[in-house]
Amino acid sequence: MAGFFKSLFNRIANRAEIDWDDLEADLIAADLGVKTATAIIDDLRALGRAISAEDVVETTRTHLLEKLPDDTLAPEPRIDGKPFVILVVGVNGTGKTTSSAKLGLWLRERGRTVVLAAADTFRAAAVEQLQRWGERLDLPVVTGNPNADPSSVCYHAHQKAIADGTQFLICDTAGRLHTRHNLMEELGKIRRTLAKQDPTSPHLTLLVVDATTGTNALQQAREFHKASPLDGLIVTKLDGSGKGGIAVTIFDQLGIAPRFIGTGEEPEAFTIFRKQPFIAEIL
Numbered sequence: 001m002a003g004f005f006k007s008l009f010n011r012i013a014n015r016a017e018i019d020w021d022d023l024e025a026d027l028i029a030a031d032l033g034v035k036t037a038t039a040i041i042d043d044l045r046a047l048g049r050a051i052s053a054e055d056v057v058e059t060t061r062t063h064l065l066e067k068l069p070d071d072t073l074a075p076e077p078r079i080d081g082k083p084f085v086i087l088v089v090g091v092n093g094t095g096k097t098t099s100s101a102k103l104g105l106w107l108r109e110r111g112r113t114v115v116l117a118a119a120d121t122f123r124a125a126a127v128e129q130l131q132r133w134g135e136r137l138d139l140p141v142v143t144g145n146p147n148a149d150p151s152s153v154c155y156h157a158h159q160k161a162i163a164d165g166t167q168f169l170i171c172d173t174a175g176r177l178h179t180r181h182n183l184m185e186e187l188g189k190i191r192r193t194l195a196k197q198d199p200t201s202p203h204l205t206l207l208v209v210d211a212t213t214g215t216n217a218l219q220q221a222r223e224f225h226k227a228s229p230l231d232g233l234i235v236t237k238l239d240g241s242g243k244g245g246i247a248v249t250i251f252d253q254l255g256i257a258p259r260f261i262g263t264g265e266e267p268e269a270f271t272i273f274r275k276q277p278f279i280a281e282i283l
Contacts, residue, residue, distance in 0.1 A: 079212030
């Protein structure tokens with residue numbers, strides 16, 4: 001049982017009687033959202049008997065199974081041979097650049113060819129970070145000049161991927177503050193630039209969210225979704241803290257499903273979303 005729910009379990013197990021308000025507050029604190037927390041409480045009350053810690057965990061598990069989407073299908077190379085373009089977006093500090101590299105490794109380990117675009121040009125450290133990852137994981141990285149237009153970096157990387165017959169292009173974009181309108185406009189420009197060489201691209205836009213940031217992540221998802229329609233989430237820092245409930249809330253409120261999960265620092269600590277293991281990680 002993960003950290004948060006383990007402590008909740010212990011607190012309930014040591015109480016003679018359930019305090020329903022406290023329990024609801026605890027479930028909301030797990031980032032499950034008011035609606036899900038209320039539904040769990042209603043089901044527990046409906047049992048009509050003394051509630052155990054096991055009841056709370058099992059009822060929560062049942063609701064998460066109902067709420068979360070089915071297992072993610074892995075992105076497949078395109079039949080026409082053109083690159084499958086993945087746009088990775090998010091605010092700084094969520095693990096966005098690292099997740100871009102880990103996703104590249106995950107695809108390559110499945111026999112796919114991959115190129116990374118270092119389009120977070122406003123933060124020189126992000127370009128260097130992606131280059132280091134590229135060297136470490138033996139993945140090619142396309143960079144521009146310092147402070148280059150991010151959309152031009154994506155354009156040239158896309159050009160290279162098309163010319164080389166590379167199956168996947170992953171664009172690591174600037175760590176955008178979701179409150180900054182001009183940075184959101186930049187995302188729209190990147191999308192339009194990619195579409196010049198392939199009107200169907202980008203094919204997958206993933207928002208990186210930190211599992212430990214809670215409701216901030218919901219607001220980020222809402223704002224990014226307006227600026228650049230999202231196809232899914234990469235949920236990072238899901239490493240036994242018992243957090244991660246925010247992914248349930250984002251899917252419930254916005255219909256944006258978790259697609260990949262980061263569970264630690266190592267490059268291999270990254271996996272495609274599977275419902276049962278994800279719930280086990282939270283609970």
